[in-house]
Amino acid sequence: MNEDMPKGMITMSxxxxxxxxxxxxxxxxxxxxxxxxxxxxxxxxxxxxxSEWFIMARIYKKQVTISYVAKHVDISRQATHKLIKNMESKGLVEISKAQHNNKDKCIQLTELGEECYERNKAIKATLEAKIIAAIGVEQAEHLMQVLKLNWGLEMDA
Structure with a gap:
């Protein structure tokens, strides 16, 4: 074990x-x-x-239907509706009627929601920089390439 390694990193390792x-x-x-x-x-x-961050990532800079969100976040429709209502009460999203369909509703981030999303994105960028500093630029680029590959793990229909 490397004695120069921070204690937390040794434990994690x-x-x-x-x-x-x-x-x-x-x-x-x-x-x-x-x-x-x-x-x-x-x-x-x-x-x-x-889960709320996950939804915010799917709707950032977009206006989409709630049914679109439910399909793309792999959370039950009921749970998605509950999360969206909770996000609306925090002032993170606004819900409006869809222009093309009276049954469907649209969702988009409010100014506060976008600000929160962008601040969180900056936090992630800082962590990413620390990871890159720890493992090296080449290793980080290689890791990202591997994670982006199609691993051929789709379930057969």
């Missing part, structure tokens, strides 16, 4: 040693999400859940 690829990816994702939430919560009074 030892915990990850016996994990398979899928669990490693999952652990890193959970850890990064947790860090992003901690950093957000120390800089903002507005609590935004991971």
């Amino acid at each position: 030892m915990e990850l040693q016996n994990l398979n690829l899928i669990d490693l990816i999952s652990e890193r994702h959970v850890h990064l999400r947790s860090l992003i939430n901690q950093l957000w919560n120390t800089s903002s009074d507005i609590h935004i859940s991971n």
